[in-house]
Amino acid sequence: MARGNAFASKRRNERIAKIVSMVVLVILTLIVIFPIYWIFRSSLMTNGELYAYPPSFFPPAWRFDNYAATLKEFPFWIYLKNTMTIIVPAVLGATVTATMGGYAFARLHFRGKNFLFALCIGSMLLPSMVTLIPQYIGWTRILHLDNTYWPLILPHFCGGGAFNIFLIRQFVMSVPRDLDDAAKIDGCGYGRILTSIIVPSIKPAMIVVALFKFIELWNDLLQQVIYIHSQDNFTIALGLSLFKGSLKSDWSKIMCATCLAFIPGVVIYLIGQRYFVEGIATTGLKE
């Protein structure tokens, strides 16, 4: 009897814990999503409505024509095109070269492999801010590519960053070696093994690399500030900075532009969500 009571009270405690944790989770979720909602709601109001006190939680009228007005002053489509001109080749280059590097580290034997791998892992801890000035001098004083997109694209054709090489390596190592050996016996060279056995097996990892690279470049501001000077070449981030500078406190339009800048990242994220989670989980866990 006492035993049964203990059991029942334990079950009750578990149920209470479950409800409490669910409530806390919902509250935290609301807090996290609220700023995005607030920005969006502000983009659908006039400045007069925005400055009213107390602020209204829902737009009095859903003024989607704010966006039309904003687009007249904020050339979003040109900025988007410019941004994509940088991101698309950079993402492709990073994905392909990271796959090559990751494959070599996982499968091939060559002299100095351990040393190079250590250098690769070490560079993950190296702050990019430190190497910024020498890189800048290289691009502008040695190669004379200032005010072009090349300094923003070409570095990503060089392995796509240590993190991504490492990620690909982890995935390649999980592909059974027997498949390679069988192909080798059938007379496949290393190039064929990479393209027809490894690549199909690690496609999810390659998608993860592409998505990470997209987010990384999508987030970037510093590199773009340094290398891009003429307004015709401005990206979304630079355009937003310029737009804010010229408007000062026309918050309604600034919030429209902010929301427009949110959209492409969100779309890519929703498409690739499954892969994001998988990829982060793998890199965070394996040594």
Place this chain on the structure above:
Amino acid sequence: MAKRKRTKIGRGETRAAWICMLPSLLGLSLVTYIPLLAVFVLGFFKWNGLSDPEFVGFANFVRLFTKDPYMFDSIKATVYFALVAVIGSIIFSMIVAILLNRKVPARGFFRAVFYLPYVLPAMAVYLGWSWLYDYNHGFLNYLITEAGGSRVMFLENPAIVVPSLALITVWLSGNLIVVFLAGLQNVPRIYHEAAEIDGANAWQRFWKITMPCMTPIIFYNMLMSLISSLQVFVPSFTLTSGGPGNSTTFLSYLIYRYAFTASGRLGYASAIAAVFFVIIGIFTMILFATSKFWVFYMGGDE
């Protein structure tokens, strides 16, 4: 015969390896390690990027530690920001991950929401938050005045601006949550079952099993967020221009200002970058040194 064949295969493999490694080697040398050496060399020169560089020995380093009006404020601001941001992000994302790890309905949806801020472009994020932080019309000041408090100058008060910006970083820590969550799911269930049979309650199981198993992942997340927080740049550039006073003149922003705005002092900025590298190195080493006291690796399994 057999020997020759093997070396031939070996040679083919070596060639394939170097072809595959070529882009990465270019990256490691030209994009990473040569610039790292170069920054230390450049630190010994006076160079505005136009005239010929002039060797000045340790003058830049002496100057930045003795005469520079920003350097110490900048180091202080950067370290302060990084500590608040890292501690805040780790605690917040650990709590969220623990909650998500329970059998909650619609877990995918919740996880997606927490990750969402991370995929928004930094520039737009800070712009959006500056509206929430607005002194007269911002939402947070509305909440504060409703609660009976007086308005807060989130971005204009030197005592508050760094925590205000760090809060945005905490908001952006969705990737930490996903890593923690993956780690929690890898804690061997059998340990929990064994402890439960021995009569350990949920609280004891959390501190004696879950936390020790999670320490390598906490370490990884702390390391990564420390390195990225120390390099904070976007908020100074977009919102505060390093102010008020020097309270948000973070080292990245200071380097940027010396090297890429009007003065164009590439040599001097390189000296700061070299010092910055040493500072980040020291913090990384401290973290590694403490790790042997609190990070537990499960033996054998991996």
